[in-house]
Amino acid sequence: MAEVERRRTWWWIAAAVVLAALIILFLLKQTHYSPPAAKMTTPAAYNPGQPTADDGQWVMPAKDYASTRFSGLNEINVSNVANLRPEFTFETGINKGHEEAPIVVGGTMFIVTPYPNKVFALDLTKPGAPLKWSFEPKPAPASQGVACCDVVNRGAVYWDGKIIITTLDGVVIALDANSGAQAWRTQLGDINRGETITMAPLVVKGKVLVGDSGGETGVRGWLTALDAGSGKIAWRAYNTGPDKDVLIGPDFHPFYKMDQGTDLGVKTWPPDAWKTGGGTVWGWISYDPELNLIYYGTGNPGPWNADQRPGDNKWTSGIFARDPDTGQAKWFYQLSPHDIHDYDGINEIVLLDLPIGGKVRKVLVRPERNGYVYVIDRATGQVLSADPFAYVNSSKGVDLKTGELQVNPDKVTQVGKTVRDICPSANGAKDWNPSAWSPRTGLLYLPHVNMCMDWQSAEVSYIAGTPYVGAEVVMYGGAGGNRGAFTAWDPVKRRAAWEIKEDLPIWSGALATAGDVVFYGTLDGWFKAVDARNGQLLWQFKTGSGIIGQPVAYKGPDGREYIAIMSGVGGWAGAIVSGNLDPQDPTAALGFVNATQDLKKRTNTGGTLYVFALPPRR
């Protein structure tokens, strides 16, 4: 009897020990994220006071200052992503293009919508993530009339207890992240000159960095730094005009001769044309804390009709490196001098330390509208490589000695001439929608398009607050029949590892995770998860509208990993649906409508947040 009792007790103790071990293991997995075996290092992530490799938050649209859009979370991985299911949704009530990235800080998610730029804070600590607060900035309705390609917004940013947003009518607003109360509000743009703001701000060393949109309305592009505490303007750097306006001083050392000289922002234009010359900043900014440099691209020169602006049109369609404290320029590289195809230079800039030529170099990687992936030394501005990631016939390569783009003379646009079959089209081989980098695979995941165009330039007069384009464009799908492509690019081997062909142009961003899963969405609303190593489709979900947003990953207050994406068609690619444009006119929406004639039949407008997770463990 006693023997049996003792044996039972032993059994109970053994069971308890096993159970305890399991619980500890479970807790360890929940709370301790072990960083992946990183093949390459990335500059310090934006971790306000938290030293962990990934705190599970998503405080800025690009995830970190290096703009990797890589989440270290791996609960959702290649082996279980097939079980992903919607956890909750949230309707924004706005039928315009939702390009924004949701922002997650602590137990709250923040969304800023397209015009009218409403801000929603969702409480992730409660079931179904109910609304915590909302804010309506009430931008001027007339601003919708000067926004080139739908009335989008690319996201908010969190900094020191504040949520900072931009509005279409050119305003930057800081809100208290807890209450939604307005902390400050600064007007930067003037819609009567065609200036709007669509980009997500970035906060670097207590300064909010914001640029203007309006490259199609003849604005003068700039980047402005505001004090994040007060909203007061600290500095503004123009991208055209005299050196003193561009904040070019003794520290300015461009690598290539073509970018060297004084007042090139005036001299490379016909008289006064720089005042309406574009060079806007509506894309992405990255920051290297070690070099203390910010990097951002400048938009196309205006007007599109290049005959009206002979010259290199500095400092449009290029990359600036600047000191964030003073705004002073450090170097500049012009990707498309005297742009003749609307190849804005505003895409994302991914900061990586890559082994190139036998040693690790601090580089920036830029998948550019003109069709090349540039690998550039981020300290000096030297181009180390530039390889086409899509079909390109508008140019024949990049001369690494001079830095010059070798423009194809057959594809030069001119008044009185219709130039056909120019590849890539005006929106580029890849537009604003950002790529993601995985340090685990060493691949950059590029969501992009495969499109070409016909172009006819025409004389255009400048009328402030109206379009300043001077070109009729008709776009269509490129060779192969697929209008979109999702390419995994190896910037060291300088070639694609794999590529997925998509029928429709891809206008969504990408997300890479430590679970070796990569996410993106399609214009007709499919949200897809593919294997980061080979591109194999692992899971997909059809959302209510086309996807042009930026997927993010976060760890919820319950410790589980979540994937969030905005659905809501629009943007330049989806303007045919969100603006109800008429495909009878192939030149509509600057020619994009011709390439997406079928889109009205395949999706409808509507803005909704979708959040996915694995089924909870039982």
Add this chain to the structure above:
Amino acid sequence: MSSRFRPAVRALLGLVAAAALVGACDRELRDFGSSAPEAGPTIQTTSLTPGPGGQVPPDPRGEIYEKSAAHVSEGGRLFRWYNCNGCHSNGGGGMGPALIDDEWRYGSSIEQIYGTIAEGRPNGMPSFRGKATDEQIWELAAYVRSLGGFTPQASSSRNDEIRSTPPRNQVTPPKPSAEGGASVQGTAP
């Protein structure tokens, strides 16, 4: 013998044919001296009129402008001159709404289109009063009506741009619901 007369007969036949062609042309008379009064029309943006009374009668100038090929053609030139095409493309829209479809937020009558151009609209349409003359605004309105397929008889039979669509005088006219009173649809821009 007969060969001696042949050139003369040919010439005669040619003359007769030419005369017949000239006679077949009904050349539009242009009134070069006219200029419209500076005052715009009375504009009604809604078809709701409470109580007895009804619709505001159409402005007689509207018909004059929209039935004149010269005015419509000049409107087309001005459509580019004032960068209207920058937003509305060749009628398919872009930054602004389409003009060749059957949706008219602020009404499709020539008076209503005149009003939209002259006064602007709150969701992005700028006001061109004081920028364009009154006659130019009428001409623009007449051209926009032709884009909408309302006035095929006065429209050009060929396109000046790289479109591959039928000329405007062959565009299928919009559904009747879009003609007449205002059809304000939705509150979006």
